[in-house]
Amino acid sequence: MAIRGPRLEFAVGAFLLLALASLLVLAVASTNQRFGLGGGGYELTARFSQIGQLRPQAPVKIGGVVVGQVADIQLDPVKYDSIVSLKLDGKFVDLPADTSASILTAGLLGESYISLQPGGDPDVLANGDEIVFTQSSVDLIQLVGKYMFSGAGNSAEASSESNDSTDAGTPAY
Incomplete structure (x- = not known):
């Protein structure tokens, strides 16, 4: 018969609390959420004609470094553009x-993200401003399809045109 002491019960309890805390951190990290540390962010908007697989909470990066996340995606009912709201960290206000x-x-x-490329204008973007210069998402499947079907069609047309031009100058026997 084994006797359970308070040390064993304390060790098991501490282990379970550590395991639950680890699972909580993993769950929050896997959904791209932040803990709210270093707040004081600001929002910018950008218009795109095609956003591809971009989702809310997708990262916003400058030079590969995460500086914020996608806060919201809406559709402009007049121009039918996608309006993407970006929530940037407060330390990147300039x-x-x-x-x-x-x-x-x-x-x-991989996941879609927004890459910001700073320019050289001395004026800065303020909270709520719109980023004017945007480049939409490239649909890889559509691009491959265009290459496969237009590339084969062009080479077939080019070879038939070259055959027509050489046949026109040679006499038929």
Whole structure:
């Protein structure tokens, strides 16, 4: 018969609390949420004609470093553009007014994110401003399809045109 002491019960309880805390941190980290540390952020908007697989909470990066996240995505009912709201950390408030935004994908099948490229304008973007210079997402499947079908069609047309021009100058026997 084993006797359970308070030390064993304390060790088991501490282990369970540590395991639950680890699971909580993992769950929050996997959903791209932040703990709210270093608040004081500000919002910018950007218009895109095609956003691809961009989702809310997707990262916003400058030079590969995460500086914020996508807060919201709406559809403009007049122009039918996607309006993306970006929530940036407060320490990046001095972005030039000619900053450009592009939707990129991390690798071939990775997540979509917004990449900001700061310009050289001395004026800065304020809270609520719109990023004017944007580049929409590139649909890889559509691009491959265009290459496969237009590339084969062009080479077939080119070869038939070259055959027509050489046949016209040779006599038929």
